[in-house]
Amino acid sequence: MSVARTLLLKASDSAWLRENGTKAPFVRRAVSRFMPGESFDDMIVAARMMAGEGVTAVCTRLGENVKDLAEADEVACHYLEGIDRIHALNLACEPSIKLTQLGLDIDRELAYGHLRDLGARAHATGNYLWIDMEQSSYVDVTLDLTRRLRAEFPRVGVCLQAYLYRTREDLVDLMGRGVGIRLVKGAYNEPAEVAFPKKSDVDANYYALAQLMLDAGSRASGARPVFGTHDVPLIDSIRRHAATTGVKPAEFEFHMLYGIQKATQLRLVQDGAAVRVLIAYGAYWFPWYMRRLAERPANVWFVAKSLFG
Numbered sequence: 001m002s003v004a005r006t007l008l009l010k011a012s013d014s015a016w017l018r019e020n021g022t023k024a025p026f027v028r029r030a031v032s033r034f035m036p037g038e039s040f041d042d043m044i045v046a047a048r049m050m051a052g053e054g055v056t057a058v059c060t061r062l063g064e065n066v067k068d069l070a071e072a073d074e075v076a077c078h079y080l081e082g083i084d085r086i087h088a089l090n091l092a093c094e095p096s097i098k099l100t101q102l103g104l105d106i107d108r109e110l111a112y113g114h115l116r117d118l119g120a121r122a123h124a125t126g127n128y129l130w131i132d133m134e135q136s137s138y139v140d141v142t143l144d145l146t147r148r149l150r151a152e153f154p155r156v157g158v159c160l161q162a163y164l165y166r167t168r169e170d171l172v173d174l175m176g177r178g179v180g181i182r183l184v185k186g187a188y189n190e191p192a193e194v195a196f197p198k199k200s201d202v203d204a205n206y207y208a209l210a211q212l213m214l215d216a217g218s219r220a221s222g223a224r225p226v227f228g229t230h231d232v233p234l235i236d237s238i239r240r241h242a243a244t245t246g247v248k249p250a251e252f253e254f255h256m257l258y259g260i261q262k263a264t265q266l267r268l269v270q271d272g273a274a275v276r277v278l279i280a281y282g283a284y285w286f287p288w289y290m291r292r293l294a295e296r297p298a299n300v301w302f303v304a305k306s307l308f309g
């Protein structure tokens with residue numbers, strides 16, 4: 001892992017930086033490249049604009065490691081209302097949540113109660129609930145709660161990270177249960193005991209897992225194969241592999257982040273691929289934004305330019 005990436009990921013955990021860094025106007029200007037605004041309405045405006053270009057949406061209110069019961073309740077209410085509003089607007093927009101935002105650090109059953117409410121509401125309104133994956137210490141509990149939810153509601157998917165050695169096994173188990181999989185490379189600072197330290201190994205594992213996800217056996221349960229990546233050569237390899245093995249473009253999806261590789265998103269739609277963009281909003285954006293910078297340390301240049309912009 002590069003030094004810049006390690007430093008940026010360490011910064012994402014700094015309470016001092018979160019408190020002070022977010023106040024600087026130039027940082028706020030720079031972050032606007034990746035999020036349309038802090039409110040649900042800002043997200044809706046962006047989702048409608050993307051829908052006009054043939055790209056559907058996933059939405060997430062930024063926040064993680066909630067330590068207060070009332071805050072976890074408020075987050076769950078926010079998403080319940082959001083799912084209803086999305087339904088009323090007839091918008092193709094799927095919520096994606098973090099379990100630590102629903103109170104997982106306080107009480108596992110409380111978090112599951114909120115998760116279950118969201119899964120039930122998503123099911124009732126014909127929506128689909130995505131569960132983000134956080135640091136490796138949360139993987140077991142996240143997958144346990146995902147399996148439990150999937151046993152009750154069919155419209156559930158979870159994110160798996162290609163940098164973890166364990167992911168192949170998790171993927172086979174979850175797809176067998178009909179859980180949708182959003183495969184990503186992984187955004188956290190993980191030790192070599194659990195994750196590939198070299199990016200080339202992560203990329204190779206991603207492609208091997210992608211091939212497995214497209215395999216007819218893996219898809220027999222009806223689980224949705226989703227590739228969450230901006231890596232254009234990787235996307236092209238996945239599409240070529242699908243074409244040569246007879247998997248139709250409508251049978252898998254690409255998900256990308258709002259504001260990243262927009263030209264690629266539109267090119268893929270024109271080529272007949274199914275594309276969603278994940279639109280983040282909310283006031284608690286600092287750790288999330290630091291992870292976006294770490295993915296591409298050249299982005300720090302955009303922050304620097306925003307000093308003068």
Ligand SMILES: Cc1cc2nc3c(=O)[nH]c(=O)nc-3n(C[C@H](O)[C@H](O)[C@H](O)COP(=O)(O)OP(=O)(O)OC[C@H]3O[C@@H](n4cnc5c(N)ncnc54)[C@H](O)[C@@H]3O)c2cc1C
Binds near residue numbers: 295296
């Ligand atoms: C829809 C979606 C959901 C995600 N959910 C999770 C999650 O739940 N848990 C988790 O750990 N991670 C999540 N991630 C983040 C993911 O793990 C990676 O950190 C991130 O997607 C960067 O990896 P990449 O596959 O785009 O490939 P990379 O090899 O990192 O990037 C490929 C190319 O994409 C471009 N690019 C990538 N990132 C950026 C950026 N931030 N700014 C500008 N250009 C960029 C660059 O041109 C780069 O060369 C998610 C990503 C997406 C797209």
